Amino acid sequence: MRCDTCRQDVPLVMRVVVAKDYNRMLARPLYNCPACFSRKEEAKSVAGSRLPAEKTPRTHVKE
Numbered sequence: 001m002r003c004d005t006c007r008q009d010v011p012l013v014m015r016v017v018v019a020k021d022y023n024r025m026l027a028r029p030l031y032n033c034p035a036c037f038s039r040k041e042e043a044k045s046v047a048g049s050r051l052p053a054e055k056t057p058r059t060h061v062k063e
């Protein structure tokens with residue numbers, strides 16, 4: 001099978017159904033290798049809900 005994203009022949013591909021409001025250019029099922037799949041999942045979560053900026057307070061280590 002071939003990955004639709006990186007065009008490599010991979011033994012395993014995962015079908016990604018892209019949400020319509022995620023990216024209209026890619027609003028179709030894609031076959032992705034696991035690497036591209038997780039990359040897309042990351043992109044999706046970043047686009048969907050932006051991470052709160054620097055939520056963790058700085059910790060000062062006592063010396």
Ligand SMILES: [Zn+2]
Pocket residue numbers: 003004005006007008032033034035036037
């Ligand atoms: Zn790929």
